[in-house]
Amino acid sequence: MINFKALFEITYGLYIVCSGDKRRGNGFISNTVFQVTSEPAKFAVCCSKNNFTCEFIEKYAHFSVSVLVKNTEPEIFGRFGFKSGKDFNKLEGMNVKFGMTGTPIVLNDSLAYLECNVVQKFDVGTHWLFVGELIDAQILDETNEPLTYSYYRQIKKGIAPKNAPTYIDKSRLDRKMESSK
Numbered sequence: 001m002i003n004f005k006a007l008f009e010i011t012y013g014l015y016i017v018c019s020g021d022k023r024r025g026n027g028f029i030s031n032t033v034f035q036v037t038s039e040p041a042k043f044a045v046c047c048s049k050n051n052f053t054c055e056f057i058e059k060y061a062h063f064s065v066s067v068l069v070k071n072t073e074p075e076i077f078g079r080f081g082f083k084s085g086k087d088f089n090k091l092e093g094m095n096v097k098f099g100m101t102g103t104p105i106v107l108n109d110s111l112a113y114l115e116c117n118v119v120q121k122f123d124v125g126t127h128w129l130f131v132g133e134l135i136d137a138q139i140l141d142e143t144n145e146p147l148t149y150s151y152y153r154q155i156k157k158g159i160a161p162k163n164a165p166t167y168i169d170k171s172r173l174d175r176k177m178e179s180s181k
């Protein structure tokens with residue numbers, strides 16, 4: 001039987017992934033951003049087909065990635081990780097700059113950002129895996145440390161909603177714990 005607790009030993013960072021333009025954009029919290037090649041530098045991001053941001057990435061074929069700082073305000077997770085841009089404009093009132101492609105980039109609680117053009121996409125079922133070629137990357141704050149998913153889970157007691165690819169239903173964890181008694 002699979003021990004789903006082992007999946008929590010996989011390490012990730014935490015990011016805001018955005019797409020759109022100056023008129024309308026949107027973003028979501030992601031722990032599934034990772035570099036896939038070096039020359040040229042390409043990054044993958046795994047995005048639920050239900051995420052409003054998915055529509056923007058498909059339409060605009062570009063995205064930004066803001067690297068969140070260790071002590072990111074809980075409000076950022078509430079706004080970008082548990083609410084949908086289908087219901088309100090998430091970028092309103094945020095500190096946003098627009099990248100070379102025109103994509104919005106969230107600067108709040110971010111220590112660096114990347115900007116990518118989508119070059120490939122893979123249908124992985126519930127999610128799209130978008131692969132983007134890096135066209136810009138900048139450091140915003142050299143004094144801070146990036147937030148890891150394990151710090152968010154253990155210290156901040158943070159959870160992830162169903163749209164997160166790494167979401168694990170509590171009953172699956174409990175079932176394994178019962179069977180190993």
Ligand SMILES: Cc1cc2nc3c(=O)[nH]c(=O)nc-3n(C[C@H](O)[C@H](O)[C@H](O)COP(=O)(O)O)c2cc1C
Pocket residue numbers: 014026027028029030031032033046047048050051052053054077080081082083084085086127158159160161163164165
């Ligand atoms: C810690 C955390 C990690 C997440 N990781 C992902 C992810 O990698 N991919 C994804 O599609 N959703 C992920 N989510 C869920 C989205 O951020 C969430 O569904 C968001 O509300 C979607 O916003 P949107 O509909 O405005 O695009 C994560 C949420 C949290 C809190």
